[in-house]
Amino acid sequence: MRRIQIAALCLALGAGHALAAQDTITIGMVLEPPNLDPTAGAAAAIDEVVYANIFEGLTRFAPDGSIVPGLAASWEVNAEATTYTFHLREGVTFHDGTTMDADDVAFSLNRARAEDSTNAQKALFSGIDRVEVLDPLTVRVTLSAPNGNFPFNMAWGDAVIVAPESVDNAATAPVGTGPFTFGRWVKGDRVEIARNPAYWGAAPALEKATFKFISDPSAAFAALMAGDVDAFPNFPAPETLAQFQADPRFNVIVGSTEGETILAMNNAQPPLDDVRVRAAIAHAINRQDIIDGAMFGYGTPIGTHFAPHNPDYVDLTALSAYDPEQAKALLAEAGQADLNLRLALPPPSYARRGGEIVAAQLRAVGITTEITNLEWAQWLEQVFKGHDFDLTIVSHTEPMDIGIYARPDYYFQYGKPEFVALMDQLTGTTDPAARTDILKQAQTMIAEDYVNGYLFQLAKTGVADARIEGLWANAPTQANDLTAVRWTD
Amino acid sequence: MMGRAQLIVGGVLSAGFVLAAALSLVWVPHDVAALNIAERLRPPGGAYLLGTDQFGRDLVSMLMVGARSSIAVALVAVGIGMGVGVPLGLLAAAHRGGLLDEIVMRANDLIFAFPALVIAILITAVFGPSALNAILAIGIFNIPVFARVTRGGALSLWTLDYILAARVAGKGAARISVEHILPNIANLLIVQGTIQFSLGILAEAGLSYLGLGAQPPTPSWGRMLAEAQTMIYTAPRLAILPGLAIVLMVLGLNLMGDGLRDALDPRLRRVAR
Numbered sequence: 074m075r076r077i078q079i080a081a082l083c084l085a086l087g088a089g090h091a092l093a094a095q096d097t098i099t100i101g102m103v104l105e106p107p108n109l110d111p112t113a114g115a116a117a118a119i120d121e122v123v124y125a126n127i128f129e130g131l132t133r134f135a136p137d138g139s140i141v142p143g144l145a146a147s148w149e150v151n152a153e154a155t156t157y158t159f160h161l162r163e164g165v166t167f168h169d170g171t172t173m174d175a176d177d178v179a180f181s182l183n184r185a186r187a188e189d190s191t192n193a194q195k196a197l198f199s200g201i202d203r204v205e206v207l208d209p210l211t212v213r214v215t216l217s218a219p220n221g222n223f224p225f226n227m228a229w230g231d232a233v234i235v236a237p238e239s240v241d242n243a244a245t246a247p248v249g250t251g252p253f254t255f256g257r258w259v260k261g262d263r264v265e266i267a268r269n270p271a272y273w274g275a276a277p278a279l280e281k282a283t284f285k286f287i288s289d290p291s292a293a294f295a296a297l298m299a300g301d302v303d304a305f306p307n308f309p310a311p312e313t314l315a316q317f318q319a320d321p322r323f324n325v326i327v328g329s330t331e332g333e334t335i336l337a338m339n340n341a342q343p344p345l346d347d348v349r350v351r352a353a354i355a356h357a358i359n360r361q362d363i364i365d366g367a368m369f370g371y372g373t374p375i376g377t378h379f380a381p382h383n384p385d386y387v388d389l390t391a392l393s394a395y396d397p398e399q400a401k402a403l404l405a406e407a408g409q410a411d412l413n414l415r416l417a418l419p420p421p422s423y424a425r426r427g428g429e430i431v432a433a434q435l436r437a438v439g440i441t442t443e444i445t446n447l448e449w450a451q452w453l454e455q456v457f458k459g460h461d462f463d464l465t466i467v468s469h470t471e472p473m474d475i476g477i478y479a480r481p482d483y484y485f486q487y488g489k490p491e492f493v494a495l496m497d498q499l500t501g502t503t504d505p506a507a508r509t510d511i512l513k514q515a516q517t518m519i520a521e522d523y524v525n526g527y528l529f530q531l532a533k534t535g536v537a538d539a540r541i542e543g544l545w546a547n548a549p550t551q552a553n554d555l556t557a558v559r560w561t562d
Numbered sequence: 563m564m565g566r567a568q569l570i571v572g573g574v575l576s577a578g579f580v581l582a583a584a585l586s587l588v589w590v591p592h593d594v595a596a597l598n599i600a601e602r603l604r605p606p607g608g609a610y611l612l613g614t615d616q617f618g619r620d621l622v623s624m625l626m627v628g629a630r631s632s633i634a635v636a637l638v639a640v641g642i643g644m645g646v647g648v649p650l651g652l653l654a655a656a657h658r659g660g661l662l663d664e665i666v667m668r669a670n671d672l673i674f675a676f677p678a679l680v681i682a683i684l685i686t687a688v689f690g691p692s693a694l695n696a697i698l699a700i701g702i703f704n705i706p707v708f709a710r711v712t713r714g715g716a717l718s719l720w721t722l723d724y725i726l727a728a729r730v731a732g733k734g735a736a737r738i739s740v741e742h743i744l745p746n747i748a749n750l751l752i753v754q755g756t757i758q759f760s761l762g763i764l765a766e767a768g769l770s771y772l773g774l775g776a777q778p779p780t781p782s783w784g785r786m787l788a789e790a791q792t793m794i795y796t797a798p799r800l801a802i803l804p805g806l807a808i809v810l811m812v813l814g815l816n817l818m819g820d821g822l823r824d825a826l827d828p829r830l831r832r833v834a835r
Contacts, residue, residue, distance in 0.1 A: 446777065
């Protein structure tokens with residue numbers, strides 16, 4: 074009955090628009106990308122604009138997280154998983170009219186793995202030994218060690234195919250092969266893209282799309298309510314979702330992301346180089362309180378740096394169960410009865426609100442924290458690059474990023490040799506069962522070392538006009554793929 | 563008559579907040595440091611007179627402790643303004659027309675030329691957000707206000723006969739300033755102090771609204787307001803109550819300032835009669 078009422082209301086509301094189906098959309102985003110070149114920047118916001126819209130890679134992520142063909146229609150791999158032969162699609166052109174062929178693929182891969190490459194995920198390409206152009210539509214990639222997961226690497230936004238003619242200007246005028254061409258970028262406000270008439274695949278339903286950047290949660294709320302923004306795929310204010318759910322004009326899309334939200338600790342610096350102190354902090358944290366208090370119930374508790382929807386996930390939450398008494402005992406054992414730590418918080422509400430809750434929970438076991446709220450630029454400079462922090466809260470939204478624990482210079486500075494060996498072993502393993510086994514060992518190792526406080530898997534809470542369909546419910550990678558998005562009225 | 567009523571209403575409002583802030587030092591209905599997620603967003607009534615916020619903290623306690631940080635910041639800022647501004651004003655008046663007078667007053671003009679809140683944001687952006695930096699930022703902009711008021715008041719006094727008598731008796735400029743000038747401009751300073759105090763409350767609320775004042779978990783009215791913004795439809799009282807507290811406190815101080823001026827200024831008193 075209720076459903077019928079809603080449908081009737083939708084019809085009534087939609088009646089005014091019924092004559093001409095809309096073919097433009099405005100998508101809201103919290104952060105503005107620093108540039109638009111996904112092969113030269115780490116910011117998630119870059120991929121959220123360009124991935125699958127402007128740029129495409131050899132392979133790509135499907136909405137369910139599986140790897141499907143992209144610019145490579147198919148590929149073959151030898152038994153040792155050291156040689157991949159990619160067969161490119163025919164008749165693919167860049168937006169500037171030039172043809173996309175095997176030379177462009179070789180150029181893109183060699184550019185990304187070069188010594189002076191500014192690619193943010195160089196590790197994706199580090200296994201490549203050489204790239205050979207067999208004919209204009211065939212590329213053979215030879216790896217220095219077996220890697221059964223190479224097509225996954227090629228699906229990342231950092232591995233998209235660019236053309237040597239246009240890549241120099243990609244930061245401000247990206248030229249790709251995707252279903253949309255870059256229109257213009259009004260700095261501080263929006264990026265506009267338009268349908269690519271020469272697209273090789275199925276033409277998208279949308280004629281024009283605008284990405285509008287609204288960092289303030291209350292402004293984001295107001296923009297949706299006023300209809301200035303049609304959809305906000307990563308809506309920053311979970312506290313208002315109940316309001317949208319009750320409103321038939323909107324559709325609330327709750328899915329999962331690859332975002333492991335962690336209380337990162339500076340493993341290289343006393344007193345946090347002591348595993349007992351880190352364990353104490355982990356036991357002092359009540360995950361459910363953080364999920365309820367900061368995310369209004371949206372989020373899944375995690376016990377290690379791995380996405381719970383991944384089949385290889387091991388539930389290790391019991392290792393760091395909420396136990397303030399044990400936390401106090403561990404602190405006493407470590408001789409750190411009166412601990413004072415700094416807690417740096419970037420802008421998202423999971424960090425700001427979660428940080429206040431974490432601070433209160435740590436205070437309950439005798440750890441004093443001094444909270445500093447940082448803007449993203451300051452956070453990147455001071456915490457991520459400068460390693461000048463004790464504790465911070467951040468969500469790692471890259472898919473399958475457990476490998477960051479093998480990097481000793483990564484901001485939380487773990488890089489235990491045993492773990493590095495495990496990751497090397499993983500790269501060289503193609504057998505799915507063996508890979509699962511290694512991944513489980515890796516998850517357990519970082520959980521037992523209490524490298525970071527593992528809080529929760531970030532939920533993807535999106536709000537969209539109820540007449541829009543085709544938006545991704547989950548976020549297997551950072552993307553706002555508009556290929557299948559259309560208005561239904 | 564009007565002045566008396568203003569003084570009483572303003573005094574009662576301000577005193578109420580000051581008392582609540584003082585009380586919060588020794589007792590609050592619920593601890594604001596302990597978050598209680600299970601009790602979050604409770605409506606008013608029962609154990610929580612005004613309900614709880616998004617972390618399950620009692621709103622009455624939050625407002626009481628918030629008053630404390632607002633008042634502390636404003637008070638110290640006014641203290642800085644008076645402590646530096648008044649001696650500078652006295653100095654300028656003592657050397658009226660001289661080089662020192664020029665230097666002091668032009669330096670004041672320089673500070674006045676900058677928009678206060680923007681510079682406050684600059685200071686907190688450079689030195690990091692904290693209550694201390696908010697105090698400094700607000701305090702610095704109080705200096706020229708007090709320097710001007712002091713100099714203006716003192717200048718007219720310097721021409722009076724009893725000052726001339728004091729000079730003839732051999733008293734130095736510094737001694738005259740402290741013994742004869744200062745007591746006679748005290749009323750001006752009290753009135754100005756009250757007004758600056760209310761502006762200080764407002765500036766503190768503005769800075770902490772922008773996240774540049776007292777850092778969490780210390781409650782402050784401005785930050786309560788900022789955090790409640792997105793919940794204005796689901797729990798409007800979270801935004802309304804700290805907003806109301808700011809308005810009432812500032813209104814109270816302004817009324818009190820006006821009332822005090824009427825009560826203390828002999829010229830206005832004559833007109834009223």
